[in-house]
Amino acid sequence: MALSGPGTVPALAQELVSPAPNAAAEFQLGLPQSGILTIQPDRLFSESAFGKRVEREIEAEGAVLTAENRRIEAELRAEELELTERRSDMAPDAFRALADAFDQKVQETRRRQDQKLREINQMGEDARREFITASLPVLQQIMRETGAGAILDHASVFLSADAADITSLAIGRIDAVLGDGATVEESER
Template sequence: MVLLGPAAGTAQQIGLPQAAILTIETDRLFAESAFGRRTANEIEADSAVLAAENRKMEAELSTEEKDLTTRRPDMEPDAFRALADAFDEKVQLIRRAQDAKARALNQRADKARVEFLRAARPVLEALMRESGAGVILERNSVFLSADATDITDLAISRIDAAIGDGGATGIGADQ
C-alpha cells in the first residue's frame, strides 16, 4: 500500500509524476526552450555573417591569386617567389583568423548551454521536490523507463516562465 501525501496529489494534478527517479532530455530541454531557441538563432545569424565573410575573402583571394599568376611570366623568379610567399602567408593568416571566429562561435554556444543549465537548476530542483524525486537522470542514459517519468516538457514550460529567453536578464546574451 502506497500512502500519498498532499504534495503527491498536487504533483499528479499538474502532470508531474510522483516518482523517486525522474528523467529529462537535456538536449531537447535546451533546444526547445526560449533560451535555447534565442541562442540558436543568434549563433545561426552570426554563422551566416561569418560564412558570407568567408565567401567574400575567398573571392578576393582568388582574384589576387589569378592576378599573381597572370603577372608571373613578366617577373623575375625571385620577385615572383617573394610575392607568392607573401600571398601564402596572407592566406594562412586569414584562415587562422576565420577559424578562430568559428571556434569562438562554438565556445559561445557551449557557454550559453552551461549558463542555461545553471539558470534552470532551481526550476529542476523544485520539480524534484514537488515530485518527491531524489534524482533526475539523463533520459538517453536510461536503458528502460516509463514515459511518465520524463519531465522534459514540464521543465521547458517552467524554465521558460522563470527565465524566458534569458535576454532580459542578460543570461547567455551575446558575449
C-alpha cells in the same frame, strides 16, 4: 514503544502506509510521483525559448561569418589570378617572394576565420552552461514536488516509464521563469 496490546499493530501499520499529512500536500496532481525522473537535455535546451534564441543568434553569427568568408575568398582568388598573370613578367626570385607572402596571407586569414568560428561555437557552449545553471532551481522544484531523489539523462536510462520523463514539463516551467534568457545574459555583462 511497545507493540503489544489491542489495536497496536493496525495503528502502526496505518502509520507506515499512510503518508504524513504534510507529505501529501507537497505532491501536485499531474506530476509524476517517482523516485527517479528522466530528462532529455538536448531537447530541454533546443525547445526552450532560451535555446531557440541562442540558436537564432548563432545562426545569424554564422551567416555573417559565411558571407565574410565568401567575400574574402573572392578577394584572395582575384589576388591569386593577378599574381599568376604577373608571373611571366617577373624574375623567379621576385615571384617566389610575392607567392610566399600571398601564401602567408592566406594562412593567416584562414587562422583568423577559424578563430571566429571557434568563438561562435563557444557562444553556444557557454549559453548551454548558463541555461543549465539558470534552470537548476526549476528542476530542483520539480524534484521536490514529485518526491524524486534524482533526475537522470534519458539517454543513459535503459528502461523507464514515459511518465518519468519531465522534459516537456521542465521546458514549460523554465520558459515561464527565464523566457528567452536575453535579460539573464544582459545582466551578466
